[in-house]
Amino acid sequence: MNLFVIFFATLFTHNIALTYFLGMCPFISVSRSIKTALGMGLAVVFVMTVTAAINWPIYYKILVPLEVEFLYYVLFIITIAALVQFVEMVTERFLPVLQVTLGVFLPLITVNCAILGVSLFMVLRKYSYLESVVFAFGSGVGWTIAIIAMSGIRSKLLFADIPEALKGPGITMIIASIMALAFMGFAGMVGI
Amino acid sequence: MELNYMIFITPVLVMVSIAAALAGLLAFADKYIASYGECKIVINKGKELIVEGGNALLSYLVDNKIFIPSACGGKGTCGYCKLKVLEGGGPLLPTETPYLTKQEVLHSVRLACQVKIKRDVELAIPEDLLAAEQFKSVIEKIEDLTHDIKRFVFKLSGSSKINFKAGQYVQFCIPDTTEFRAYSIASDPGTKDRVELMVRLVPGGLCSTYMHEALEVGDEACLTGPYGEFFLQENSKKDIICVGGGCGMAPIKSIINHLFATNAAQNITYFFGARQKKDLFYTEELERFEKKHKNFEFVPALSEPAKEDEWTGEVGFITQVMQKHLKYNKNQEAYLCGPPPMIDAAIGILTSKGININDIYYDKF
Ligand code: FES
Numbered sequence: 053m054n055l056f057v058i059f060f061a062t063l064f065t066h067n068i069a070l071t072y073f074l075g076m077c078p079f080i081s082v083s084r085s086i087k088t089a090l091g092m093g094l095a096v097v098f099v100m101t102v103t104a105a106i107n108w109p110i111y112y113k114i115l116v117p118l119e120v121e122f123l124y125y126v127l128f129i130i131t132i133a134a135l136v137q138f139v140e141m142v143t144e145r146f147l148p149v150l151q152v153t154l155g156v157f158l159p160l161i162t163v164n165c166a167i168l169g170v171s172l173f174m175v176l177r178k179y180s181y182l183e184s185v186v187f188a189f190g191s192g193v194g195w196t197i198a199i200i201a202m203s204g205i206r207s208k209l210l211f212a213d214i215p216e217a218l219k220g221p222g223i224t225m226i227i228a229s230i231m232a233l234a235f236m237g238f239a240g241m242v243g244i
Numbered sequence: 245m246e247l248n249y250m251i252f253i254t255p256v257l258v259m260v261s262i263a264a265a266l267a268g269l270l271a272f273a274d275k276y277i278a279s280y281g282e283c284k285i286v287i288n289k290g291k292e293l294i295v296e297g298g299n300a301l302l303s304y305l306v307d308n309k310i311f312i313p314s315a316c317g318g319k320g321t322c323g324y325c326k327l328k329v330l331e332g333g334g335p336l337l338p339t340e341t342p343y344l345t346k347q348e349v350l351h352s353v354r355l356a357c358q359v360k361i362k363r364d365v366e367l368a369i370p371e372d373l374l375a376a377e378q379f380k381s382v383i384e385k386i387e388d389l390t391h392d393i394k395r396f397v398f399k400l401s402g403s404s405k406i407n408f409k410a411g412q413y414v415q416f417c418i419p420d421t422t423e424f425r426a427y428s429i430a431s432d433p434g435t436k437d438r439v440e441l442m443v444r445l446v447p448g449g450l451c452s453t454y455m456h457e458a459l460e461v462g463d464e465a466c467l468t469g470p471y472g473e474f475f476l477q478e479n480s481k482k483d484i485i486c487v488g489g490g491c492g493m494a495p496i497k498s499i500i501n502h503l504f505a506t507n508a509a510q511n512i513t514y515f516f517g518a519r520q521k522k523d524l525f526y527t528e529e530l531e532r533f534e535k536k537h538k539n540f541e542f543v544p545a546l547s548e549p550a551k552e553d554e555w556t557g558e559v560g561f562i563t564q565v566m567q568k569h570l571k572y573n574k575n576q577e578a579y580l581c582g583p584p585p586m587i588d589a590a591i592g593i594l595t596s597k598g599i600n601i602n603d604i605y606y607d608k609f
Contacts, residue, residue: 088338110262120255127262134266141278144360152335 055186057242058179062190064238068166069198070231075166079199080224082157089203093196095157097189100170102139103132104188107171108181128171136162166195177244202227284364287374295361301329302356310369311376311468313415314424318357325356327373332365372412372471379404379414379467381439386461389442389525393491394456395430398439398465405436406469410476410502411495411579411607414439414469418451425451428581428607429470430494432501439467442494474607476502477577482603483510485570485578487590489517489562492581493526495607499579504537512537513569516544517562517586521553543569563589570597577603584608 068074075096082092107128115121140158143151161167170191174184205227214223280297285304287293295304302318302325305311316322323343333354336344340355359365381398389395400406406414410433415424431440446452459465476499484503488496496514503512518524523546530542545558545565558565563586570593578594580587587606594604 091338114258114262118254118258120258123255123258126259130263130266134270137270138273141273144362145277148334152337 055183058183058187058244059190061242061244062187063194063197064235065240065242066244067194067198067235068169068191069195070228070235072169073228073232074169075161075164075195076228078157078160078164079195079202079228080221082160083199083203083206083224086200086203086207089199090196092157092160093192093199096161096164096166096195097192099132099136099139099158099161100167100188100192100195101185103128103135103167104171104174104184105181106131106135108174108184111175112181124172124175128168132167132171133162166191198231201231280362283361285361286364286366287369288367288371297361297363299361300357301359301361301365301367304361305356309377310374311378312356312369312373313426313468313471314357316357316423320355320358323355326353327356328352328368329354329359330366330368332361332363333359334362370473372409372473375407376469376471377404377406379406379439379469381465381467383459383461383463383465384438386459390523392445393525394443394445396441396443396455396459397431398441398467400437400439403437406439407436408433408470408475409478410498411474411605412470412472413474413495413607414441414467415471416441416451416455417466417468418454419466423450424468426471426609428472428491428495428498430497432498432505434502434505440494442491444491472607474579474581474605476579477605478506480577481510483573483576484508484512485566485576485594485599486512486514486580487517487562487566487578487586488515488581489586490523490582491609492607495581496579497526500533500540504533504540509539511539511541513541513543515562515566515569516542517565517582518544518546519548520546520550521555522550561589562586563593566590566593570594572598574598574600578605580604580606582609 062068065071069076069079078092078096083089110127110131111121111124115124115127136158143158170188174187179187202224206224209223218226278298282294283297285293285295285301287310293304293308300318302312302314312327313324314322316324318325320339326343326348329352333352336349336354337358340358343355344353380401382401383396384399385395385397387395408429411428413426413428415426417424427441427443429439430442431438443452443455445456474495486496486499493516500512500514514530516524524544527544533540534542543558543565545560545562546553546555547559547561549555549559576597576599578590578599580590587608591601591604591606595601
């Protein structure tokens with residue numbers, strides 16, 4: 053399948069945050085300012101791409117030949133968790149600059165369902181290695197676009213008069229759903 | 245039918261070997277990448293701690309019995325664990341910025357729970373924080389002071405003694421949580437084996453509700469302290485003005501008791517503000533003091549006395565009463581304790597009465 057189509061689809065028609073509603077926890081809690089949203093987004097892009105790139109060979113080179121595909125849920129989670137740990141240690145030691153912008157977010161996304169979701173979709177949709185990596189990268193970028201848009205809206209919300217009961221996560225969920233409706237406008241442009 | 249054992253063995257083998265590979269990777273990383281060797285923590289240019297690097301600064305300090313206030317238990321959400329990291333702290337992290345003012349950033353103040361130790365660091369910790377200790381204690385007495393304020397007396401276990409200055413506070417640790425709340429010490433600094441606190445029931449407040457509802461005489465409790473920059477300046481001979489309502493009574497009571505215990509000669513005036521008579525407490529005791537010590541005056545004031553109170557004393561906000569009562573005199577100092585708006589208003593009045601702003605000490609809560 054055309055790599056460009058996959059990339060486009062992950063950004064708009066199949067946005068991991070707004071179409072599948074995955075990765076909602078950081079989406080709601082870290083979207084207060086554009087700066088932190090961007091940091092979180094970059095961390096997600098990075099971890100998604102790397103984990104998909106590692107999980108693909110684990111699935112196709114180890115699980116499939118040995119006919120134990122059903123283990124993939126457990127194994128994907130373990131690899132994601134271990135990898136994030138590892139990456140965190142490496143950035144902390146060798147890339148202190150990156151650590152300042154990304155570091156604090158890395159542990160937060162170890163258990164993010166969007167990350168696992170991407171690895172699972174990659175298997176379900178039978179992507180090739182290259183397709184998987186592009187898909188994962190695109191999904192991360194799509195998630196970042198969504199959270200930045202959300203934080204932009206929320207920064208305007210600071211001055212709005214919101215009913216007491218809806219303050220914080222309440223209004224954010226409502227906005228997320230309206231954004232999702234808007235993204236439905238892209239539906240049908242491309243398919244994956 | 246012959247059973248194919250492989251369908252059991254392969255998954256287990258696969259799981260185990262992949263998990264082992266990853267664990268090996270992490271163990272390797274932990275040993276060679278995340279280890280920073282021995283680091284030296286120098287405190288106030290004197291005391292040195294040699295530690296194995298890699299963890300948060302706060303945890304090393306706690307390990308070495310230096311109790312920095314930390315209400316959230318190191319999660320970076322309370323902003324209490326501030327101290328100056330003069331060297332080796334690395335760049336300021338996004339998790340810290342929300343809790344630091346521009347001033348503090350300029351003076352290299354950091355959150356101890358967020359700074360990781362990766363090389364030698366140099367810290368500046370206020371001496372009084374270094375003096376803080378952790379105390380095990382048993383509740384000896386609980387009594388009602390008003391309808392919503394209780395008095396707790398903690399007897400320190402064993403022979404431990406607390407050395408504090410009149411006006412300082414301790415932190416009460418809520419059992420089975422990592423939450424702390426700060427309460428001013430109401431007892432006299434001369435009493436070193438007991439700590440007395442006054443706790444107002446805050447509607448919906450976790451700690452005050454726990455203390456009011458669940459604590460009983462004989463329960464064990466853990467306190468850390470003493471903390472705080474608000475305390476009696478013992479060497480000053482200036483006349484003293486104390487202002488405090490509600491639980492603000494606690495540090496002021498400690499200050500006044502201490503002054504009498506040391507036979508202070510200067511004039512002392514205590515303004516106590518409350519809404520109604522049911523919010524007043526210790527009145528008789530303070531009035532007794534007034535009779536006994538010529539240099540002490542107690543001025544309670546009610547802002548909204550109820551009919552049945554039959555109140556003949558001062559009426560109005562405590563600040564109005566101060567305005568009326570105080571004379572212009574440069575040679576005075578003031579100790580204020582209470583909610584921020586009251587303190588701000590009181591400072592305005594005190595300075596207009598000639599008191600130097602540097603002679604006004606306060607504790608906002
Ligand atoms: S301990 Fe609460 S912010 Fe550091």
